[in-house]
Amino acid sequence: MTWATDYAKLIVTTKELDLGKGNEWKETMVVPQEPGNQQPAPQGPAPAFVQNAQARNRVQLRVTRTGSFNIREIIQYLQSTAPGAEYAAHGDIIQLFNIIMCKPPSGGARVTNAGQNRFYPHEGHPGMEKYDLGSGLQALRGYYASVRPAVGRLLLNLNVTSGAFYKPLTLSSLLTEFRGRNNEQSEGFIRMLKVRAEYKKDKEDKPFMVKIKTIVGFARENLSAKPQVRVKRFGNANEVKFQYTDSKMPNAQPRETSVKDYFRIHHGITLQQPGLPVLNVGTRADPQYLPVELCTVLPGQPFNRLLTGDQTSDMLKFAARFPNLNAMSIAGTAQNIGNGQKLFRLRDTPGDPQVQSVQPWGFRIGVDMLTVPGRILEKPRISYAANKLLNTSNGSWNLANVKFHTGGRFGNWQVLVINRRGKNALYEDPRGEMASGEPLFGRLQAELVKYGLKMGQRVRTNTIAVDALTMENRASNNRILEKAFQDANELGVRLMFVIIPDYDRWLYARIKYYGDIDYGIHTINSIGSKLQKVNGQPMYLGNLALKFNIKGGGVNHTVAGTLGKPLDSNTMLMGIDVTHPAPGNSEGAPSIACVVASTDEYITQWPGSIRTQESRKEMVTGLEEMVIERLDLWVKLHKKLPSKIILYRDGVSEGQYDQVLLQELPSFYKAFEKKYGAEKNWPKVAVIVVGKRHHTRFYPTSQKDADYNAQRSKGSWNPLPGTIVDRHISGRIVREFWLQAHQGLQGTARPAHYVVLKDDVVFQADELETFTHNMCYLFNRATKAVSICPPAYYADLLCERGRYYLHSTLNENHDGASSAGFDANENWTGGVHPRLAESTWYI
Structure with a gap:
């Protein structure tokens, strides 16, 4: 008998299980301990803490038969030509197919299931591919698989995916690389991280005990403890103390000790870094303290929080690959099997058409990529003022010598220059003297008029200086920004062109909040270094003009x-x-x-x-x-x-x-x-x-259908803009289609x-x-x-x-x-300032 499971609720087998009366089987099982956790059984009655641990390791199981399914029935349903044909269990059987297909990577060693049928080979796996993201994280390349119903058949969708993961370092090295601003930020970074704790006596190389633990956080005061012991928040091994009773001594009384002394006396371990904050690997109500230096991060743990801007950029560099590279990763070549097919055990040797992993289930899967018919839609022509028509090339065009279809209109507008204190990031020449930005602002205004905008008066430029954009300076910087908007509002400003020293998410957020919510002033941001860059400046100003025109109620272009x-x-x-x-x-x-x-x-x-x-x-x-x-x-x-x-x-x-x-x-x-x-x-x-x-991804089967210029040896090899597929992979119930309207400039x-x-x-x-x-x-x-x-x-x-x-x-x-709870100072619940509500203010 062959079986597979989703490791959550479902087990699927090739034969019916004998569950006894009532089609239900119940059992109590002991969860196996991690290697190295086993300790000699105590003589006589087990202490209370041992009994509690044994109880935690026992689980109640109940297995219930839910039904049986026949593959032939869903195939007949998919091949039926009757418009009203239905198969009530089609959703269940597709789910079972997915469980079967994901069995090899789910049960494979050194592979992480990151949810939604996404599997990532990690350290020690021959198919691992990684990229350093910095600050304790790395990107891993994985694979996604899903069985999909189509007209007349079932399809396997196999694709490349990427994700961010913690590096499998010692925990102290991970925290050093993370460089948290404070202990609270470091605690957030490692919270719920699984670590391997090795207990090694002084001057011994091999651990006498190994535990797998989940980090709840750093030490903190536990008011529910009986008897209570005050614990310093983020305390180290010298500072964190607790009471315990030595079970080896009869009639022993509770005594207080520090984490450092406990590990030295009871485990023979002299801590080398007692000054580090102590981990809590128990619960908030029942803490268990563990020194950082004993812990190593287990490999293959996904990082499910927000990446920084630099990490996001690095992730894109890793994930964005030419289509042919992704295709080879999935299907391989005539000489090599792709890592995707290896991971799901679709082939054992190159050229072998047999699917090894699903044969016991009574079906096979073709290992070649599916060829589907597609077509390329006609390119529309773009119309500007005076019915000037532009042709597109690879889905794009330029604004040279055109006026917008309808020019937007503004009242008073203003340039707001934001500098950093002690350094002018925008107009600093080699001698450290600030050059005037007025000629550049005048050039921008001339460009806007050239495109057909009807601009009101540009009031005097306002230049402000903010402190370093750190958490500590947010309150003072906030007051400086708000004052700039108050001044602009008093001058009747309706659009503000804001020049910022560099991109900062908090600064951008505050500018948009004051403009959109509090004062009803349209805002357009620009990074100073990009604005004053000579190369490509006309194109950059043209892109700014697009936003100016839309915020002014204009029409940039039309498609007849x-x-x-x-x-x-x-x-x-x-x-x-x-x-x-x-x-x-x-x-x-x-x-x-x-x-x-x-x-x-x-x-x-x-x-x-x-x-x-x-x-x-x-x-x-x-x-x-x-x-x-x-x-x-x-x-x-x-x-x-x-x-x-x-x-x-x-x-x-x-x-x-x-x-x-x-x-x-x-x-x-x-x-x-x-x-x-x-x-x-x-x-x-x-x-x-x-x-x-x-x-779903499409790969051109010929050069003429690919975005590639042979004469210039340039292109992405993606399908051409306007490629559409609406047959052979769609379902039989709803109408659906796949459209790639854009030019794929980066990756697949x-x-x-x-x-x-x-x-x-x-x-x-x-x-x-x-x-x-x-x-x-x-x-x-x-x-x-x-x-x-x-x-x-x-x-x-x-x-x-x-x-x-x-x-x-x-x-x-x-x-x-x-x-x-979420920040009480952020009390916005909806809507924008009435002056902006009827415009496209968010472009």
Whole structure:
């Protein structure tokens, strides 16, 4: 009999188990101890602490038969031509297939399962690939596998993935490399990390005892201890004391000792670094103290918190690879098996078509990549003022010698220069003298006018200096920033061009908060070194002009015929997204839900509604009110309600499709009842889910279909912009397609996945695909096609802006004692300043 398990709740076997009466089997089992943990059994009755440990190592098991499945039934279902054919157990059997496929890496040595069928070979595994991220972290290359139903067959999706992991160093070395700002930050970094503690007596090489422990934190006061012993927060081995009773001595009385003395007297270990903070590897209520110097970090532990900016850049360098490299990692070559196929034991030797790991289950898997038909959609032409048309090349174009379709308009505007005290990061010549930025600001203004913007008066430039951008200086820097916005508001400034010394997330967040929430002033940021760089300055100023124009209510460019049949100029496009707290964010931090909607026939202005809601809830709370806000603005601008609404829903997984229809769509209907009245007057609605975080990739089969210029020997080898696939890998129930509208400049391009959940508009397949493709050329702040269509993209951007409104809560790690609740000073719960609410302020 062959078996597999998900190591959580399910076991699948090739034969029925004899579970006895009632199809259920119960047993009490003892969990095996880690090697080296075994100690001689005590003579006589076991002490209480030994009895407690034995009780913790016993678990109650209950195995219940849930059903049996036949592979032939799902194949017949997938091959059925009957439109109403159903197979109620198809979800269960797909889950079982995934369990079977993941058995080899799940049970393999030196492989970490990071969840969602992602497996990473780590130290000691021949397939390990790593990259140093610094500060105690490394990137590992892993593989993702998922069985997918398609028309007439089942497919295995195997893809390369990357993740951040702790380095398997001694714990003291890890903390040294991490360089925490304080003990609290270091505690957050190592909290819940598993370590191997080796107990070695002085002058002995081999440990007499080994324990695997999970770090709860550093030592802290335990008020529930009986009897109470005061423990210094972050105390070291000399300072942390506790009471214990020596079980080897009859009638022994509780005595107090330090961690250092306990390890010396009871274990014969003289600590070499007693000044380090002591770890708690028990619980908050029942602490167990362990010195840092005994511990080594176990390999293959994922880092699930926020990376720093430099670490994110390094991760992208590691993860972004040419498509052919990823293809070879997965499938290999004629001479070598790919690491992906090795990991899942799909082949044993090169050229062997047999699948070794699944043969006992009665099926086989083809090991060659699947060839599917695709096509490349026609490139749209871009229109500017005076009907000037531009052709695109590889999904991009430039702004040379054009005026925006409609110029934006501003009142007073101002340049705010932010320098650092003691050093001017923007205009410092070799002699240390500050050069004037006014000529550059005048050149920017001239460029904006050249593109057709109608600029009001530029009031005097304001130059301020902030202290070093550290946690300690935030309060004083905050006051300096707020004063700059107060002054600008008194001068009637409606747009502020802010020049910052370098990118800092906190500084950016505060600028956006004061501008968007408190004072209603549009803000556009620029790093001084980039602004004054001579090479490429016209292009850089042009990119800034895109943002200026949109914030001023203008139209950058149009794509003719985008709202063609079956749509018209009375069609509203909407996007919805929800962003959630990341691991390491403040406990109780909220999620943020956003709804954006177009307001004009050019599909260029996208005001939105933004709210906080229950933590980690994906379906939008208060959606009815947000839809009404969008409809009211449409009526204000058009004097009538839209007749069609096309919704692109971002961020939902396949398992949540039904929730969109059952929970979110009714909120639209309630809004329609209030605004349209009788159901016969309601608009026609289409609901399309946009998927970004999936593992489907396409590799061109010929050079002519690849992004590669043979004459220049340059290109990414990705599919060409406009590549679409809508057959052979799609399911049999819902309409879906994969569209790569953009040019994949870095790494392997990821196509956007579109799934149609509802279509009252009755799109033809080509109509919807072409419409979606054309929209990808209408993104406001770029002169190139983007990877996902603007409704989803803008909803995602607005969610990201909301995270900056709650920067400390949602953009910083809070793993230590400070994570008891989100920052009370960040009390924003939704909305923006009324002066900005009807604009696309978040671009």
